[in-house]
Amino acid sequence: MADGSKDPDHDFLKSGEALWLDDPEQSLTDAELGRVMEHFSASDNFNDPQLPRSIKWQFQSFVVMAMNEGYRERGGKLEKVSKPSTIVEREMEQLTKAGAKFYEKFAGLDPVTKNWLRQLSKVDGVEYDSIGRDRFRDLDDRLFGLVKDLVLTARSADGITSRGPNNLALREMVDWLAGCWEICHGMPPTTDKGRGRRDEAFLELCQDVAKIAHAKLKAKGGGLTTLKLPFIVDEVIKNRAAETAKKPREK
Known part of the structure:
Protein backbone atom coordinates (compact mmCIF):
# COMPACT_ATOMS: atom_id res chain seq x y z
CA MET A 1 0.00 0.00 0.00
CA ALA A 2 1.29 3.47 -0.85
CA ASP A 3 2.17 5.72 2.07
CA GLY A 4 -0.13 8.44 0.77
CA SER A 5 0.14 12.16 1.26
CA LYS A 6 1.79 13.46 4.41
CA ASP A 7 0.77 17.05 3.65
CA PRO A 8 -2.91 17.24 2.63
CA ASP A 9 -3.00 20.97 3.37
CA HIS A 10 -0.46 21.66 0.63
CA ASP A 11 -1.72 18.99 -1.76
CA PHE A 12 -5.31 20.17 -1.65
CA LEU A 13 -4.30 23.78 -2.27
CA LYS A 14 -2.26 22.80 -5.31
CA SER A 15 -5.11 20.67 -6.65
CA GLY A 16 -7.24 23.80 -7.04
CA GLU A 17 -5.14 25.45 -9.70
CA ALA A 18 -7.65 24.81 -12.50
CA LEU A 19 -8.72 28.40 -13.09
CA TRP A 20 -11.56 30.15 -14.86
CA LEU A 21 -10.09 32.88 -16.99
CA ASP A 22 -11.27 36.42 -16.26
CA ASP A 23 -13.51 35.36 -13.38
CA PRO A 24 -14.05 38.75 -11.68
CA GLU A 25 -14.21 37.08 -8.27
CA GLN A 26 -10.70 35.69 -8.72
CA SER A 27 -8.99 37.99 -11.21
CA LEU A 28 -7.34 41.38 -11.00
CA THR A 29 -9.22 44.23 -12.60
CA ASP A 30 -7.24 46.56 -14.88
CA ALA A 31 -7.08 49.10 -12.05
CA GLU A 32 -5.89 46.49 -9.55
CA LEU A 33 -3.29 45.19 -12.01
CA GLY A 34 -2.02 48.74 -12.50
CA ARG A 35 -1.80 49.12 -8.73
CA VAL A 36 0.35 45.99 -8.44
CA MET A 37 2.47 46.91 -11.44
CA GLU A 38 3.42 50.20 -9.77
CA HIS A 39 5.54 48.22 -7.34
CA PHE A 40 7.72 47.12 -10.28
CA SER A 41 7.98 50.57 -11.91
CA ALA A 42 11.64 51.02 -10.88
CA SER A 43 12.61 47.78 -12.59
CA ASP A 44 14.43 47.71 -15.93
CA ASN A 45 12.03 44.95 -16.99
CA PHE A 46 8.89 46.91 -16.11
CA ASN A 47 7.75 46.95 -19.76
CA ASP A 48 8.16 43.20 -20.28
CA PRO A 49 4.72 42.00 -21.52
CA GLN A 50 5.21 38.72 -19.67
CA LEU A 51 5.16 40.49 -16.28
CA PRO A 52 1.48 41.58 -16.20
CA ARG A 53 0.37 38.26 -17.68
CA SER A 54 2.28 36.34 -15.02
CA ILE A 55 0.94 38.54 -12.22
CA LYS A 56 -2.68 38.10 -13.38
CA TRP A 57 -2.39 34.31 -13.63
CA GLN A 58 -0.52 33.93 -10.35
CA PHE A 59 -2.97 36.18 -8.52
CA GLN A 60 -5.88 34.08 -9.72
CA SER A 61 -4.10 30.94 -8.55
CA PHE A 62 -3.48 32.57 -5.15
CA VAL A 63 -7.16 33.44 -4.66
CA VAL A 64 -8.21 29.88 -5.53
CA MET A 65 -5.68 28.51 -3.04
CA ALA A 66 -6.89 30.88 -0.33
CA MET A 67 -10.44 29.67 -0.92
CA ASN A 68 -9.41 26.02 -0.78
CA GLU A 69 -7.39 26.57 2.38
CA GLY A 70 -10.35 27.36 4.60
CA TYR A 71 -13.62 27.65 2.72
CA ARG A 72 -16.20 25.84 0.65
CA GLU A 73 -18.41 27.72 -1.76
CA ARG A 74 -22.11 27.09 -1.27
CA GLY A 75 -24.83 29.13 -2.89
CA GLY A 76 -22.36 31.72 -4.13
CA LYS A 77 -21.02 32.37 -0.62
CA LEU A 78 -17.94 31.10 1.20
CA GLU A 79 -18.46 29.06 4.34
CA LYS A 80 -15.59 28.59 6.78
CA VAL A 81 -14.33 25.01 7.21
CA SER A 82 -11.44 23.35 9.00
CA LYS A 83 -8.14 23.16 7.19
CA PRO A 84 -7.69 20.10 4.91
CA SER A 85 -5.46 18.11 7.29
CA SER A 156 -1.37 7.57 8.01
CA ALA A 157 -3.72 10.39 8.99
CA ASP A 158 -2.85 10.21 12.69
CA GLY A 159 -1.15 13.40 13.81
CA ILE A 160 -1.05 15.14 10.42
CA THR A 161 -2.90 18.16 11.76
CA SER A 162 -0.75 20.96 13.13
CA ARG A 163 -2.05 23.60 15.47
CA GLY A 164 -3.09 27.01 14.15
CA PRO A 165 -3.34 28.26 10.56
CA ASN A 166 -0.62 27.25 8.11
CA ASN A 167 -1.01 30.36 5.93
CA LEU A 168 0.08 28.22 3.00
CA ALA A 169 -1.74 30.28 0.37
CA LEU A 170 -0.05 33.45 1.63
CA ARG A 171 3.35 31.73 1.61
CA GLU A 172 2.78 30.60 -1.98
CA MET A 173 1.79 34.17 -2.89
CA VAL A 174 4.92 35.64 -1.31
CA ASP A 175 7.07 33.01 -3.03
CA TRP A 176 5.81 33.75 -6.54
CA LEU A 177 6.05 37.50 -5.97
CA ALA A 178 9.65 36.98 -4.83
CA GLY A 179 10.31 35.14 -8.09
CA CYS A 180 8.83 37.99 -10.15
CA TRP A 181 10.79 40.52 -8.10
CA GLU A 182 14.09 38.72 -8.64
CA ILE A 183 13.54 38.40 -12.38
CA CYS A 184 12.56 42.04 -12.79
CA HIS A 185 15.14 43.62 -10.46
CA GLY A 186 17.96 41.15 -11.06
CA MET A 187 18.32 40.41 -7.35
CA PRO A 188 16.22 38.71 -4.66
CA PRO A 189 13.99 40.85 -2.41
CA THR A 190 15.09 41.83 1.08
CA THR A 191 13.27 42.43 4.35
CA ASP A 192 13.91 43.47 7.95
CA LYS A 193 10.61 42.03 9.23
CA GLY A 194 8.88 45.39 9.00
CA ARG A 195 11.04 47.04 11.67
CA GLY A 196 11.31 50.22 9.62
CA ARG A 197 15.11 50.27 9.41
CA ARG A 198 14.92 50.60 5.63
CA ASP A 199 12.35 50.85 2.85
CA GLU A 200 10.29 47.67 2.61
CA ALA A 201 9.35 47.79 -1.07
CA PHE A 202 8.83 44.04 -1.39
CA LEU A 203 6.84 43.78 1.84
CA GLU A 204 4.60 46.62 0.63
CA LEU A 205 4.02 44.73 -2.63
CA CYS A 206 3.01 41.57 -0.77
CA GLN A 207 0.71 43.47 1.55
CA ASP A 208 -0.96 45.27 -1.35
CA VAL A 209 -1.62 42.01 -3.21
CA ALA A 210 -2.93 40.42 -0.01
CA LYS A 211 -5.31 43.32 0.59
CA ILE A 212 -6.74 43.05 -2.93
CA ALA A 213 -7.29 39.29 -2.52
CA HIS A 214 -8.75 39.75 0.97
CA ALA A 215 -11.32 42.25 -0.38
CA LYS A 216 -12.41 39.81 -3.10
CA LEU A 217 -12.79 36.96 -0.62
CA LYS A 218 -14.54 39.20 1.90
CA ALA A 219 -17.15 40.12 -0.70
CA LYS A 220 -18.14 36.44 -0.73
CA GLY A 221 -18.08 36.01 3.03
CA GLY A 222 -14.47 34.86 3.35
CA GLY A 223 -11.06 36.42 3.84
CA LEU A 224 -7.36 35.66 4.27
CA THR A 225 -6.12 34.05 7.47
CA THR A 226 -4.02 37.14 8.26
CA LEU A 227 -2.85 40.42 6.75
CA LYS A 228 0.23 40.61 8.99
CA LEU A 229 2.97 39.56 6.60
CA PRO A 230 6.42 40.67 7.91
CA PHE A 231 7.35 37.30 9.44
CA ILE A 232 5.86 35.29 6.56
CA VAL A 233 7.82 37.39 4.05
CA ASP A 234 10.98 37.00 6.09
CA GLU A 235 10.61 33.20 6.28
CA VAL A 236 9.93 32.84 2.56
CA ILE A 237 12.92 35.00 1.62
CA LYS A 238 15.20 33.02 3.95
CA ASN A 239 13.90 29.69 2.57
CA ARG A 240 14.48 30.84 -1.03
CA ALA A 241 18.01 31.93 -0.12
CA ALA A 242 18.70 28.57 1.52
CA GLU A 243 17.42 26.69 -1.54
CA THR A 244 19.56 28.84 -3.83
CA ALA A 245 22.63 28.14 -1.69
CA LYS A 246 22.07 24.39 -2.12
CA LYS A 247 22.12 24.57 -5.91
CA PRO A 248 25.47 23.90 -7.61
CA ARG A 249 27.07 26.97 -9.14
CA GLU A 250 27.37 27.14 -12.90
CA LYS A 251 30.92 26.93 -14.17
Missing part, protein backbone atom coordinates in the same frame (compact mmCIF):
# COMPACT_ATOMS: atom_id res chain seq x y z
CA THR A 86 -7.97 18.52 10.12
CA ILE A 87 -10.81 17.31 7.89
CA VAL A 88 -8.78 14.31 6.69
CA GLU A 89 -7.75 13.24 10.19
CA ARG A 90 -11.29 13.60 11.60
CA GLU A 91 -13.09 11.87 8.73
CA MET A 92 -10.61 9.01 8.43
CA GLU A 93 -11.19 8.28 12.10
CA GLN A 94 -14.95 8.28 11.49
CA LEU A 95 -14.54 6.10 8.40
CA THR A 96 -12.42 3.57 10.29
CA LYS A 97 -15.04 3.23 13.02
CA ALA A 98 -17.78 2.84 10.42
CA GLY A 99 -15.77 0.16 8.59
CA ALA A 100 -15.19 -1.80 11.78
CA LYS A 101 -18.90 -1.67 12.62
CA PHE A 102 -19.77 -2.83 9.10
CA TYR A 103 -17.47 -5.82 9.27
CA GLU A 104 -18.70 -6.67 12.75
CA LYS A 105 -22.26 -6.62 11.44
CA PHE A 106 -21.31 -8.74 8.44
CA ALA A 107 -19.52 -11.29 10.59
CA GLY A 108 -22.69 -11.74 12.63
CA LEU A 109 -24.95 -12.44 9.66
CA ASP A 110 -26.86 -15.69 9.57
CA PRO A 111 -25.13 -18.32 7.40
CA VAL A 112 -28.07 -18.34 4.98
CA THR A 113 -27.60 -14.62 4.30
CA LYS A 114 -23.87 -15.04 3.84
CA ASN A 115 -24.44 -17.91 1.43
CA TRP A 116 -26.92 -15.81 -0.56
CA LEU A 117 -24.40 -12.97 -0.83
CA ARG A 118 -21.63 -15.37 -1.77
CA GLN A 119 -23.69 -16.93 -4.56
CA LEU A 120 -24.82 -13.53 -5.80
CA SER A 121 -21.26 -12.26 -6.02
CA LYS A 122 -20.33 -15.22 -8.20
CA VAL A 123 -23.26 -14.63 -10.54
CA ASP A 124 -22.49 -10.92 -10.87
CA GLY A 125 -18.84 -11.59 -11.55
CA VAL A 126 -17.55 -9.98 -8.37
CA GLU A 127 -15.54 -13.04 -7.39
CA TYR A 128 -12.06 -11.67 -8.12
CA ASP A 129 -9.25 -14.16 -8.47
CA SER A 130 -6.71 -12.45 -10.72
CA ILE A 131 -4.16 -10.14 -9.12
CA GLY A 132 -3.64 -7.62 -6.35
CA ARG A 133 -5.44 -7.11 -3.08
CA ASP A 134 -8.75 -8.51 -4.49
CA ARG A 135 -7.31 -12.01 -4.80
CA PHE A 136 -9.49 -13.49 -2.06
CA ARG A 137 -11.33 -16.78 -2.36
CA ASP A 138 -14.10 -15.89 0.00
CA LEU A 139 -16.38 -12.93 0.47
CA ASP A 140 -15.46 -12.76 4.17
CA ASP A 141 -11.79 -12.41 3.27
CA ARG A 142 -12.46 -9.68 0.74
CA LEU A 143 -14.53 -7.61 3.13
CA PHE A 144 -12.01 -8.10 5.91
CA GLY A 145 -9.27 -7.02 3.52
CA LEU A 146 -11.13 -3.84 2.63
CA VAL A 147 -11.60 -2.91 6.30
CA LYS A 148 -7.97 -3.77 7.03
CA ASP A 149 -6.79 -1.50 4.20
CA LEU A 150 -9.03 1.26 5.47
CA VAL A 151 -7.57 1.00 8.97
CA LEU A 152 -3.99 0.99 7.67
CA THR A 153 -4.71 4.03 5.49
CA ALA A 154 -6.35 5.82 8.40
CA ARG A 155 -3.23 5.37 10.51
Whole structure:
Protein backbone atom coordinates (compact mmCIF):
# COMPACT_ATOMS: atom_id res chain seq x y z
CA MET A 1 0.00 0.00 0.00
CA ALA A 2 1.29 3.47 -0.85
CA ASP A 3 2.17 5.72 2.07
CA GLY A 4 -0.13 8.44 0.77
CA SER A 5 0.14 12.16 1.26
CA LYS A 6 1.79 13.46 4.41
CA ASP A 7 0.77 17.05 3.65
CA PRO A 8 -2.91 17.24 2.63
CA ASP A 9 -3.00 20.97 3.37
CA HIS A 10 -0.46 21.66 0.63
CA ASP A 11 -1.72 18.99 -1.76
CA PHE A 12 -5.31 20.17 -1.65
CA LEU A 13 -4.30 23.78 -2.27
CA LYS A 14 -2.26 22.80 -5.31
CA SER A 15 -5.11 20.67 -6.65
CA GLY A 16 -7.24 23.80 -7.04
CA GLU A 17 -5.14 25.45 -9.70
CA ALA A 18 -7.65 24.81 -12.50
CA LEU A 19 -8.72 28.40 -13.09
CA TRP A 20 -11.56 30.15 -14.86
CA LEU A 21 -10.09 32.88 -16.99
CA ASP A 22 -11.27 36.42 -16.26
CA ASP A 23 -13.51 35.36 -13.38
CA PRO A 24 -14.05 38.75 -11.68
CA GLU A 25 -14.21 37.08 -8.27
CA GLN A 26 -10.70 35.69 -8.72
CA SER A 27 -8.99 37.99 -11.21
CA LEU A 28 -7.34 41.38 -11.00
CA THR A 29 -9.22 44.23 -12.60
CA ASP A 30 -7.24 46.56 -14.88
CA ALA A 31 -7.08 49.10 -12.05
CA GLU A 32 -5.89 46.49 -9.55
CA LEU A 33 -3.29 45.19 -12.01
CA GLY A 34 -2.02 48.74 -12.50
CA ARG A 35 -1.80 49.12 -8.73
CA VAL A 36 0.35 45.99 -8.44
CA MET A 37 2.47 46.91 -11.44
CA GLU A 38 3.42 50.20 -9.77
CA HIS A 39 5.54 48.22 -7.34
CA PHE A 40 7.72 47.12 -10.28
CA SER A 41 7.98 50.57 -11.91
CA ALA A 42 11.64 51.02 -10.88
CA SER A 43 12.61 47.78 -12.59
CA ASP A 44 14.43 47.71 -15.93
CA ASN A 45 12.03 44.95 -16.99
CA PHE A 46 8.89 46.91 -16.11
CA ASN A 47 7.75 46.95 -19.76
CA ASP A 48 8.16 43.20 -20.28
CA PRO A 49 4.72 42.00 -21.52
CA GLN A 50 5.21 38.72 -19.67
CA LEU A 51 5.16 40.49 -16.28
CA PRO A 52 1.48 41.58 -16.20
CA ARG A 53 0.37 38.26 -17.68
CA SER A 54 2.28 36.34 -15.02
CA ILE A 55 0.94 38.54 -12.22
CA LYS A 56 -2.68 38.10 -13.38
CA TRP A 57 -2.39 34.31 -13.63
CA GLN A 58 -0.52 33.93 -10.35
CA PHE A 59 -2.97 36.18 -8.52
CA GLN A 60 -5.88 34.08 -9.72
CA SER A 61 -4.10 30.94 -8.55
CA PHE A 62 -3.48 32.57 -5.15
CA VAL A 63 -7.16 33.44 -4.66
CA VAL A 64 -8.21 29.88 -5.53
CA MET A 65 -5.68 28.51 -3.04
CA ALA A 66 -6.89 30.88 -0.33
CA MET A 67 -10.44 29.67 -0.92
CA ASN A 68 -9.41 26.02 -0.78
CA GLU A 69 -7.39 26.57 2.38
CA GLY A 70 -10.35 27.36 4.60
CA TYR A 71 -13.62 27.65 2.72
CA ARG A 72 -16.20 25.84 0.65
CA GLU A 73 -18.41 27.72 -1.76
CA ARG A 74 -22.11 27.09 -1.27
CA GLY A 75 -24.83 29.13 -2.89
CA GLY A 76 -22.36 31.72 -4.13
CA LYS A 77 -21.02 32.37 -0.62
CA LEU A 78 -17.94 31.10 1.20
CA GLU A 79 -18.46 29.06 4.34
CA LYS A 80 -15.59 28.59 6.78
CA VAL A 81 -14.33 25.01 7.21
CA SER A 82 -11.44 23.35 9.00
CA LYS A 83 -8.14 23.16 7.19
CA PRO A 84 -7.69 20.10 4.91
CA SER A 85 -5.46 18.11 7.29
CA THR A 86 -7.97 18.52 10.12
CA ILE A 87 -10.81 17.31 7.89
CA VAL A 88 -8.78 14.31 6.69
CA GLU A 89 -7.75 13.24 10.19
CA ARG A 90 -11.29 13.60 11.60
CA GLU A 91 -13.09 11.87 8.73
CA MET A 92 -10.61 9.01 8.43
CA GLU A 93 -11.19 8.28 12.10
CA GLN A 94 -14.95 8.28 11.49
CA LEU A 95 -14.54 6.10 8.40
CA THR A 96 -12.42 3.57 10.29
CA LYS A 97 -15.04 3.23 13.02
CA ALA A 98 -17.78 2.84 10.42
CA GLY A 99 -15.77 0.16 8.59
CA ALA A 100 -15.19 -1.80 11.78
CA LYS A 101 -18.90 -1.67 12.62
CA PHE A 102 -19.77 -2.83 9.10
CA TYR A 103 -17.47 -5.82 9.27
CA GLU A 104 -18.70 -6.67 12.75
CA LYS A 105 -22.26 -6.62 11.44
CA PHE A 106 -21.31 -8.74 8.44
CA ALA A 107 -19.52 -11.29 10.59
CA GLY A 108 -22.69 -11.74 12.63
CA LEU A 109 -24.95 -12.44 9.66
CA ASP A 110 -26.86 -15.69 9.57
CA PRO A 111 -25.13 -18.32 7.40
CA VAL A 112 -28.07 -18.34 4.98
CA THR A 113 -27.60 -14.62 4.30
CA LYS A 114 -23.87 -15.04 3.84
CA ASN A 115 -24.44 -17.91 1.43
CA TRP A 116 -26.92 -15.81 -0.56
CA LEU A 117 -24.40 -12.97 -0.83
CA ARG A 118 -21.63 -15.37 -1.77
CA GLN A 119 -23.69 -16.93 -4.56
CA LEU A 120 -24.82 -13.53 -5.80
CA SER A 121 -21.26 -12.26 -6.02
CA LYS A 122 -20.33 -15.22 -8.20
CA VAL A 123 -23.26 -14.63 -10.54
CA ASP A 124 -22.49 -10.92 -10.87
CA GLY A 125 -18.84 -11.59 -11.55
CA VAL A 126 -17.55 -9.98 -8.37
CA GLU A 127 -15.54 -13.04 -7.39
CA TYR A 128 -12.06 -11.67 -8.12
CA ASP A 129 -9.25 -14.16 -8.47
CA SER A 130 -6.71 -12.45 -10.72
CA ILE A 131 -4.16 -10.14 -9.12
CA GLY A 132 -3.64 -7.62 -6.35
CA ARG A 133 -5.44 -7.11 -3.08
CA ASP A 134 -8.75 -8.51 -4.49
CA ARG A 135 -7.31 -12.01 -4.80
CA PHE A 136 -9.49 -13.49 -2.06
CA ARG A 137 -11.33 -16.78 -2.36
CA ASP A 138 -14.10 -15.89 0.00
CA LEU A 139 -16.38 -12.93 0.47
CA ASP A 140 -15.46 -12.76 4.17
CA ASP A 141 -11.79 -12.41 3.27
CA ARG A 142 -12.46 -9.68 0.74
CA LEU A 143 -14.53 -7.61 3.13
CA PHE A 144 -12.01 -8.10 5.91
CA GLY A 145 -9.27 -7.02 3.52
CA LEU A 146 -11.13 -3.84 2.63
CA VAL A 147 -11.60 -2.91 6.30
CA LYS A 148 -7.97 -3.77 7.03
CA ASP A 149 -6.79 -1.50 4.20
CA LEU A 150 -9.03 1.26 5.47
CA VAL A 151 -7.57 1.00 8.97
CA LEU A 152 -3.99 0.99 7.67
CA THR A 153 -4.71 4.03 5.49
CA ALA A 154 -6.35 5.82 8.40
CA ARG A 155 -3.23 5.37 10.51
CA SER A 156 -1.37 7.57 8.01
CA ALA A 157 -3.72 10.39 8.99
CA ASP A 158 -2.85 10.21 12.69
CA GLY A 159 -1.15 13.40 13.81
CA ILE A 160 -1.05 15.14 10.42
CA THR A 161 -2.90 18.16 11.76
CA SER A 162 -0.75 20.96 13.13
CA ARG A 163 -2.05 23.60 15.47
CA GLY A 164 -3.09 27.01 14.15
CA PRO A 165 -3.34 28.26 10.56
CA ASN A 166 -0.62 27.25 8.11
CA ASN A 167 -1.01 30.36 5.93
CA LEU A 168 0.08 28.22 3.00
CA ALA A 169 -1.74 30.28 0.37
CA LEU A 170 -0.05 33.45 1.63
CA ARG A 171 3.35 31.73 1.61
CA GLU A 172 2.78 30.60 -1.98
CA MET A 173 1.79 34.17 -2.89
CA VAL A 174 4.92 35.64 -1.31
CA ASP A 175 7.07 33.01 -3.03
CA TRP A 176 5.81 33.75 -6.54
CA LEU A 177 6.05 37.50 -5.97
CA ALA A 178 9.65 36.98 -4.83
CA GLY A 179 10.31 35.14 -8.09
CA CYS A 180 8.83 37.99 -10.15
CA TRP A 181 10.79 40.52 -8.10
CA GLU A 182 14.09 38.72 -8.64
CA ILE A 183 13.54 38.40 -12.38
CA CYS A 184 12.56 42.04 -12.79
CA HIS A 185 15.14 43.62 -10.46
CA GLY A 186 17.96 41.15 -11.06
CA MET A 187 18.32 40.41 -7.35
CA PRO A 188 16.22 38.71 -4.66
CA PRO A 189 13.99 40.85 -2.41
CA THR A 190 15.09 41.83 1.08
CA THR A 191 13.27 42.43 4.35
CA ASP A 192 13.91 43.47 7.95
CA LYS A 193 10.61 42.03 9.23
CA GLY A 194 8.88 45.39 9.00
CA ARG A 195 11.04 47.04 11.67
CA GLY A 196 11.31 50.22 9.62
CA ARG A 197 15.11 50.27 9.41
CA ARG A 198 14.92 50.60 5.63
CA ASP A 199 12.35 50.85 2.85
CA GLU A 200 10.29 47.67 2.61
CA ALA A 201 9.35 47.79 -1.07
CA PHE A 202 8.83 44.04 -1.39
CA LEU A 203 6.84 43.78 1.84
CA GLU A 204 4.60 46.62 0.63
CA LEU A 205 4.02 44.73 -2.63
CA CYS A 206 3.01 41.57 -0.77
CA GLN A 207 0.71 43.47 1.55
CA ASP A 208 -0.96 45.27 -1.35
CA VAL A 209 -1.62 42.01 -3.21
CA ALA A 210 -2.93 40.42 -0.01
CA LYS A 211 -5.31 43.32 0.59
CA ILE A 212 -6.74 43.05 -2.93
CA ALA A 213 -7.29 39.29 -2.52
CA HIS A 214 -8.75 39.75 0.97
CA ALA A 215 -11.32 42.25 -0.38
CA LYS A 216 -12.41 39.81 -3.10
CA LEU A 217 -12.79 36.96 -0.62
CA LYS A 218 -14.54 39.20 1.90
CA ALA A 219 -17.15 40.12 -0.70
CA LYS A 220 -18.14 36.44 -0.73
CA GLY A 221 -18.08 36.01 3.03
CA GLY A 222 -14.47 34.86 3.35
CA GLY A 223 -11.06 36.42 3.84
CA LEU A 224 -7.36 35.66 4.27
CA THR A 225 -6.12 34.05 7.47
CA THR A 226 -4.02 37.14 8.26
CA LEU A 227 -2.85 40.42 6.75
CA LYS A 228 0.23 40.61 8.99
CA LEU A 229 2.97 39.56 6.60
CA PRO A 230 6.42 40.67 7.91
CA PHE A 231 7.35 37.30 9.44
CA ILE A 232 5.86 35.29 6.56
CA VAL A 233 7.82 37.39 4.05
CA ASP A 234 10.98 37.00 6.09
CA GLU A 235 10.61 33.20 6.28
CA VAL A 236 9.93 32.84 2.56
CA ILE A 237 12.92 35.00 1.62
CA LYS A 238 15.20 33.02 3.95
CA ASN A 239 13.90 29.69 2.57
CA ARG A 240 14.48 30.84 -1.03
CA ALA A 241 18.01 31.93 -0.12
CA ALA A 242 18.70 28.57 1.52
CA GLU A 243 17.42 26.69 -1.54
CA THR A 244 19.56 28.84 -3.83
CA ALA A 245 22.63 28.14 -1.69
CA LYS A 246 22.07 24.39 -2.12
CA LYS A 247 22.12 24.57 -5.91
CA PRO A 248 25.47 23.90 -7.61
CA ARG A 249 27.07 26.97 -9.14
CA GLU A 250 27.37 27.14 -12.90
CA LYS A 251 30.92 26.93 -14.17
